[in-house]
Amino acid sequence: MRIMGNNAVEIKGLTKKFGNFTAVDNISFEVRKGEIFGFLGANGAGKTTAMRILCGLSRPTSGEGTVAGYDINTRQEEIKRHIGYMSQKFSLYPDLTVRENIRLFGGIYGLRDREIEEKTDALLGLLEMRRERDKFAGALPLGWKQKLAFSIAMIHDPELVFLDEPTGGVDPETRRRFWEMIYEASESGTTVFVTTHYMDEAEYCDRVSVMTDGKIAALGSPEDLKASYGAADMDEVFRTIVGRAGKEDRK
Amino acid sequence: MWKYLLEKEFKQFFRDPGLPRMALAFPVLMMLVFPFAVSMEIRNINLAVVDSDRSEESVRLLEKCTSSGYFRLVSLCGSPEEAMRLMDGNKADAIVTISSGFGTETALGTGFPVGIKVNTVNGTRGSIAAQYLQNCVMMYLQDRSQHDGLPAVSQTVDISEKYYFNSLLDYKLFMIPALIVMGITMITAFLPSLNIVSEKESGTIEQMNVTPVSKSAFIICKMIPYWVIAFFVLTACLLIAWAVFGYVCRGNVLWLYLYTFLDIVVMAALGLLISNYSNNAQQAMFVIWFFAVIFILMSGIFTPVASMPDWARAITCLNPMRYYADAMRAVYLKGSTPADIWYDAAGLAAIGSVMVGWAIASYRKSL
Numbered sequence: 001m002r003i004m005g006n007n008a009v010e011i012k013g014l015t016k017k018f019g020n021f022t023a024v025d026n027i028s029f030e031v032r033k034g035e036i037f038g039f040l041g042a043n044g045a046g047k048t049t050a051m052r053i054l055c056g057l058s059r060p061t062s063g064e065g066t067v068a069g070y071d072i073n074t075r076q077e078e079i080k081r082h083i084g085y086m087s088q089k090f091s092l093y094p095d096l097t098v099r100e101n102i103r104l105f106g107g108i109y110g111l112r113d114r115e116i117e118e119k120t121d122a123l124l125g126l127l128e129m130r131r132e133r134d135k136f137a138g139a140l141p142l143g144w145k146q147k148l149a150f151s152i153a154m155i156h157d158p159e160l161v162f163l164d165e166p167t168g169g170v171d172p173e174t175r176r177r178f179w180e181m182i183y184e185a186s187e188s189g190t191t192v193f194v195t196t197h198y199m200d201e202a203e204y205c206d207r208v209s210v211m212t213d214g215k216i217a218a219l220g221s222p223e224d225l226k227a228s229y230g231a232a233d234m235d236e237v238f239r240t241i242v243g244r245a246g247k248e249d250r251k
Numbered sequence: 252m253w254k255y256l257l258e259k260e261f262k263q264f265f266r267d268p269g270l271p272r273m274a275l276a277f278p279v280l281m282m283l284v285f286p287f288a289v290s291m292e293i294r295n296i297n298l299a300v301v302d303s304d305r306s307e308e309s310v311r312l313l314e315k316c317t318s319s320g321y322f323r324l325v326s327l328c329g330s331p332e333e334a335m336r337l338m339d340g341n342k343a344d345a346i347v348t349i350s351s352g353f354g355t356e357t358a359l360g361t362g363f364p365v366g367i368k369v370n371t372v373n374g375t376r377g378s379i380a381a382q383y384l385q386n387c388v389m390m391y392l393q394d395r396s397q398h399d400g401l402p403a404v405s406q407t408v409d410i411s412e413k414y415y416f417n418s419l420l421d422y423k424l425f426m427i428p429a430l431i432v433m434g435i436t437m438i439t440a441f442l443p444s445l446n447i448v449s450e451k452e453s454g455t456i457e458q459m460n461v462t463p464v465s466k467s468a469f470i471i472c473k474m475i476p477y478w479v480i481a482f483f484v485l486t487a488c489l490l491i492a493w494a495v496f497g498y499v500c501r502g503n504v505l506w507l508y509l510y511t512f513l514d515i516v517v518m519a520a521l522g523l524l525i526s527n528y529s530n531n532a533q534q535a536m537f538v539i540w541f542f543a544v545i546f547i548l549m550s551g552i553f554t555p556v557a558s559m560p561d562w563a564r565a566i567t568c569l570n571p572m573r574y575y576a577d578a579m580r581a582v583y584l585k586g587s588t589p590a591d592i593w594y595d596a597a598g599l600a601a602i603g604s605v606m607v608g609w610a611i612a613s614y615r616k617s618l
Contacts, residue, residue: 055461077463085461089454095266096259107255108462162461 008160008191014063023049025214036192041211084153084161094138109156143174163194199235212245256472264476274480278487281430286423293379298322299334299343306354315391345369428579429552440518441539447526448535501586513599514575520606527613546572574598
C-alpha cells in the first residue's frame with residue numbers, strides 16, 4: 001500500500017537507540033514534494049543515523065513514517081526502488097570505467113540495455129564527459145566524480161534523492177556547479193534531501209532542519225531561521241543553535 | 252540485474268593487478284614446485300660404518316645398504332668411538348657396527364652381530380633411517396638365502412610388506428590431492444571475504460545496499476567468479492599432474508568435482524562469516540590466517556589424523572578441510588566412490604549447514 005500525499009517524507013516520533021545511547025531521539029518532520037531540504041547538524045548529532053533509516057538501510061527502534069509513500073518499517077525494498085542515494089564515501093567503482101559505472105547502476109535499477117545506452121549518451125553529453133567515457137572512474141578529478149555519482153543516483157528518475165555531504169573536499173566553483181545540477185533536478189520535480197557542513201549551501205535550500213543531540217532543534221526556511229535567531233547568515237544560525245546545545249551539555 | 256552484477260564482478264576480477272595472475276600461478280606452483288618441496292621422503296642419510304669383521308659377508312651387507320640410494324657412506328671408521336664422534340659432530344645420521352666374527356657367525360647361523368645406531372634428534376628422519384637400515388639388512392638376509400641356497404639365518408625374521416594404492420610410497424602422489432585442497436580453500440573462502448571487506452572499506456557496499464539489489468544476489472554474484480576460478484584451478488591441477496608426473500585419478504573425476512562443490516559451499520559460508528565480522532582488510536587477514544593455520548595443521552594433510560591424540564582428533568571433526576582432504580585423497584589415490592566415503596560428504600554437509608545458517612543470520616544483522 002502506498003500513501004500518496006503532498007509530502008515526499010513524513011516522519012513521526014522516529015527514535016533509534018544503540019544500546020543505552022540514543023542516536024535519534026523522537027524526531028518528527030515532513031519534506032514536501034519537489035523541495036530542497038537541507039539536513040544540518042554537528043558531527044555526531046544523529047544526521048547520518050536518521051538518513052540511513054529514511055533510505056531503508058536501518059530500522060528505527062520506534063516511530064513511524066513514510067518515504068516516497070512507503071512505510072519505513074515495512075516497505076524498505078520499495079523505498080529503495082524509488083529513491084536515489086549518493087554518499088560522501090564514494091559510490092562509484094574506481095576500477096570500472098565511467099561508462100561501465102553508468103551501465104551497472106542502470107542495470108541494477110532495471111533499465112534495459114538500449115535504455116542504458118541512450119541514458120549513457122545523454123548523460124555523458126550533459127556532463128561534458130564524452131572523452132572520458134572509457135576512463136576509470138578512480139582516475140577522474142574529485143569534482144567530476146561527484147557530478148557523475150549524482151547523475152548515476154538520478155539514473156532511474158527517482159522521486160526523491162538523498163545526498164550525504166555530496167560536495168566535500170572541492171573548491172567553491174565546483175560546488176556551485178554541483179548545486180546547479182541539484183536545482184535542475186529539483187526543477188524537474190525531484191525532491192532533494194541533502195546533508196552538508198557548508199552553510200552557504202544551506203542558504204540554497206528551500207527549508208533546513210538543524211539537529212543537535214539526536215533532536216531537531218530548528219526547522220524552517222533559511223530566511224525564517226535567520227529572522228528568528230536575529231542572525232545575518234546561516235553560519236550564525238548554526239553556531240547559535242549548536243553552541244547552545246554544547247553549553248547545555250556542559251552544565 | 253544478475254547480468255550486470257556478474258559483469259561487474261568478472262571485470263573487476265580480471266582488472267585486479269594480482270588476482271588473475273594468482274589464479275594462473277597457483278596451479279602451476281602447486282603442481283610443479285610444492286610436490287617437491289613438501290616431500291617427506293628422506294634421502295641422503297649420512298652413514299658411518301664400523302666394520303671390524305672386514306669379511307666378504309660384511310662387504311655384501313654394506314653394499315646392500317649403500318646401493319639402496321637412501322644412504323651416503325661418509326666414513327669407514329676404525330673404532331666405534333670414532334663413529335660416535337662423527338655423529339656428535341652431525342656428520343653422520345646413522346652408524347652400522349659390524350663386530351668381528353660376523354662372517355662366520357652368520358654362516359653358522361649362531362648369531363648376527365650387527366649394531367645400528369641412529370641419530371633421532373629429528374624424530375621422523377631418525378625413525379625412517381632406522382626403518383630403511385632394517386630393510387637393507389632384511390634384504391641382505393633374503394638374498395643370501397636365495398642365492399647361496401644357504402638356510403636363512405633366522406627363520407623367525409620373515410616380514411613381507413605390500414603397499415597398496417601407492418606402491419612406491421611416492422610422497423608427491425600422496426600430496427597432490429592435498430595441495431589441491433589447500434588451493435581451493437584459499438580461493439573460495441579467503442579471497443571472496445577479502446573482496447567483500449574491501450567493498451565495505453571503500454563504502455561502495457553501502458551504495459549497493461540502498462539499491463533494489465537483494466543482499467543475497469549481491470553476495471552470490473561476488474562469489475561466482477571465485478567458484479569458476481576454483482574449478483579452473485582444479486582442472487588445471489589434474490591436467491598438470493597427468494602431463495608432468497603421469498598421475499591420473501584412480502576414481503571417477505566427477506567425484507572430485509562433487510566433493511569440491513561441497514567444500515566450496517562450506518568455504519563460501521566461512522568467507523562470508525569472516526567478512527561479516529571484519530570491518531577492514533587487516534582484521535579479515537588476521538582471522539583468515541588463524542583459520543588457515545588450524546585448517547591445514549588439523550586436517551591430516553601432513554600428519555595422519557589417526558595418529559593424533561583423542562582430543563586433537565575431536566577437533567579435526569570440526570575441520571571441513573579434514574573431510575575434503577580425506578575425500579580427495581580417497582578418490583584420487585584409491586578410486587573411492589561416495590558410497591565408500593559418505594562420511595566425508597556428511598561431515599561437509601553438517602558443517603556446511605551450520606555455517607551457511609550462521610553466515611546468513613549474521614549477514615542480516617550486520618546491516
